Amino acid sequence: MNKYDVVVIGGGPAGIAAAVAAHKQKAKVFLIEREARLGGILKQCIHDGFGLIRFKEKLSGPEYVERYIDMLNQTSVEAVTLTFVSDIKQVEGGYTLTLVNRNGISKIFGKTIVLATGCRERTAKQVLIQGTRPAGVFTAGTAQYYVNILGKMPTKKCVILGSGDIGLIMARRLTLEGAKVEGVYEVKPTPSGLTRNIVQCLHDFDIPLHLSHTVTKVFGEDRLEAVEVAEVDEKMNIKEGTQRKIECDALILSVGLIPENEVAYSLDIPLDRCTKGPTVDQTFMTMREGIFSCGNALHVNDLVDYVSEGGEIAGENAAVYKNKERKLIDIKTDKNFLYIVPQKIDINAPIDKIKIYFRSIKDFDNTKFIVSVDGKVIMTKKYAHLRPPEMESVKLDLSKETLNESSVILLTLEE
Amino acid sequence: MSAEERDKLIKQNPAYGEIVCRCEEISKGEILDALNSPIPVYALDAIKRRVRPGMGRCQGGFCSPLVMKILAEHKGVKVEEITKANQQSKVLLGDTKGAQER
Numbered sequence: 001m002n003k004y005d006v007v008v009i010g011g012g013p014a015g016i017a018a019a020v021a022a023h024k025q026k027a028k029v030f031l032i033e034r035e036a037r038l039g040g041i042l043k044q045c046i047h048d049g050f051g052l053i054r055f056k057e058k059l060s061g062p063e064y065v066e067r068y069i070d071m072l073n074q075t076s077v078e079a080v081t082l083t084f085v086s087d088i089k090q091v092e093g094g095y096t097l098t099l100v101n102r103n104g105i106s107k108i109f110g111k112t113i114v115l116a117t118g119c120r121e122r123t124a125k126q127v128l129i130q131g132t133r134p135a136g137v138f139t140a141g142t143a144q145y146y147v148n149i150l151g152k153m154p155t156k157k158c159v160i161l162g163s164g165d166i167g168l169i170m171a172r173r174l175t176l177e178g179a180k181v182e183g184v185y186e187v188k189p190t191p192s193g194l195t196r197n198i199v200q201c202l203h204d205f206d207i208p209l210h211l212s213h214t215v216t217k218v219f220g221e222d223r224l225e226a227v228e229v230a231e232v233d234e235k236m237n238i239k240e241g242t243q244r245k246i247e248c249d250a251l252i253l254s255v256g257l258i259p260e261n262e263v264a265y266s267l268d269i270p271l272d273r274c275t276k277g278p279t280v281d282q283t284f285m286t287m288r289e290g291i292f293s294c295g296n297a298l299h300v301n302d303l304v305d306y307v308s309e310g311g312e313i314a315g316e317n318a319a320v321y322k323n324k325e326r327k328l329i330d331i332k333t334d335k336n337f338l339y340i341v342p343q344k345i346d347i348n349a350p351i352d353k354i355k356i357y358f359r360s361i362k363d364f365d366n367t368k369f370i371v372s373v374d375g376k377v378i379m380t381k382k383y384a385h386l387r388p389p390e391m392e393s394v395k396l397d398l399s400k401e402t403l404n405e406s407s408v409i410l411l412t413l414e415e
Numbered sequence: 416m417s418a419e420e421r422d423k424l425i426k427q428n429p430a431y432g433e434i435v436c437r438c439e440e441i442s443k444g445e446i447l448d449a450l451n452s453p454i455p456v457y458a459l460d461a462i463k464r465r466v467r468p469g470m471g472r473c474q475g476g477f478c479s480p481l482v483m484k485i486l487a488e489h490k491g492v493k494v495e496e497i498t499k500a501n502q503q504s505k506v507l508l509g510d511t512k513g514a515q516e517r
């Protein structure tokens with residue numbers, strides 16, 4: 001059985017960055033991807049806007065990932081595609097993984113594992129819509145695959161439910177392809193996607209965005225023929241009398257992404273209720289020894305630049321991993337945070353360059369981000385705007401603090 | 416099926432080692448089996464009922480385009496001719512502008 005220091009599962013931008021970073025630390029690395037090509041979801045994101053932070057350039061998804069694949073090709077990382085991990089077992093000093101591919105079944109050993117399996121889209125099953133189940137209900141990512149990879153149109157006239165980024169990007173894409181996008185309907189009073197996508201994908205194409213609206217019914221036996229939309233009140237209840245029927249041939253859903261963590265479930269790795277990804281410390285190690293997580297599998301990122309950065313954190317730490325006892329303390333937050341990553345700090349690991357990623361629970365203007373340890377403020381940062389769709393990251397140095405297991409690290413947002 | 420049996424099966428026909436539906440772990444080989452059976456079915460819903468791709472967490476989000484491609488190739492038709500349930504329940508409505516130019 002071949003043995004590796006680091007086995008990376010998932011060959012998207014997070015997994016590739018993790019593999020390259022682990023290789024830089026002289027680890028022997030194996031990368032597993034189940035699709036035919038490396039690159040993950042970026043393969044189908046042909047719009048530009050990737051890499052503004054990393055490369056100070058506006059790249060398309062495939063261009064961005066190509067740069068990382070080039071870096072990977074210059075290493076001795078072994079990468080396999082069309083390969084599926086069917087089982088993982090903990091053994092002495094690490095894990096054995098069972099792999100399935102066209103050559104048969106094989107086993108490898110990894111001292112550590114990096115989970116970089118990306119995310120999946122919420123589906124029609126997760127939103128309550130009444131009516132028939134005709135063809136013509138797609139998630140935005142699936143519609144994107146049909147258009148950008150297969151070159152096929154899934155609709156001529158559609159309604160988009162949800163204002164997530166993929167839906168916004170598809171609104172523009174479908175319009176450019178000659179389809180009519182009747183409107184984007186968002187149940188919340190604020191959009192879920194990035195402001196830049198609202199402007200560039202909707203405003204610039206005169207596509208209306210209806211906030212506090214939802215789709216209540218689907219019509220059509222074979223192919224979708226119409227949907228019913230309605231306005232909702234603050235409690236998300238339908239406002240009677242606001243229902244309106246719209247004729248269209250497709251309903252496209254952009255109602256959120258969820259970290260893909262089947263592998264983590266199978267290993268009983270504790271997940272965070274808010275991120276839906278594993279709980280990790282600042283080395284991006286999960287609560288299971290030797291198993292790391294990064295990218296959209298850890299938390300849904302809005303920018304791929306952060307995904308690459310997170311991949312590097314996980315890969316580097318997996319490469320230098322030594323099985324020694326952790327001393328974990330929680331990072332506490334006030335109620336103004338939607339989530340934070342990492343959720344814990346291991347005070348036995350380096351604490352001078354901690355990267356904290358967070359989202360606020362609602363829109364804030366002119367707010368102060370404050371870090372305190374045992375009641376003493378050790379860092380503040382001002383933000384002109386904080387919006388839940390836009391993730392923020394800060395660097396934290398705790399090396400000057402005397403920390404023990406009962407220390408209280410608290411993050412607050414002051415209005 | 417044990418790992419050894421599965422390994423043997425894949426060595427005979429590599430399509431059994433190509434996982435198409437990740438949620439339910441269904442291989443291309445199993446889908447081709449349904450297509451080569453005495454009563455082949457070419458609609459997405461029928462394949463779903465027989466072999467179960469698309470029944471899992473992502474509800475076919477990832478695999479339905481792949482399954483459609485396998486069905487179309489096997490039948491020797493364009494992917495837009497593969498439907499959800501019957502002739503009228505079309506999934507795709509023709510080429511994009513970019514594809515028309517190609």
Ligand SMILES: Cc1cc2nc3c(=O)[nH]c(=O)nc-3n(C[C@H](O)[C@H](O)[C@H](O)COP(=O)(O)OP(=O)(O)OC[C@H]3O[C@@H](n4cnc5c(N)ncnc54)[C@H](O)[C@@H]3O)c2cc1C
Nearest residue numbers: 010011012013014033034040041117118166295296303304
């Ligand atoms: C439609 C869309 C538009 C976006 N637009 C932008 C944008 O404009 N700008 C920007 O900066 N970012 C954008 N993003 C975000 C960015 O693309 C993602 O954050 C990034 O691709 C996530 O990378 P990842 O490696 O975590 O996941 P993915 O890219 O999803 O890669 C995960 C990989 O893991 C593989 N995998 C999963 N499970 C297994 C397993 N069990 N075994 C083997 N392999 C497995 C998958 O096949 C996949 O290749 C967009 C994302 C989407 C979906």
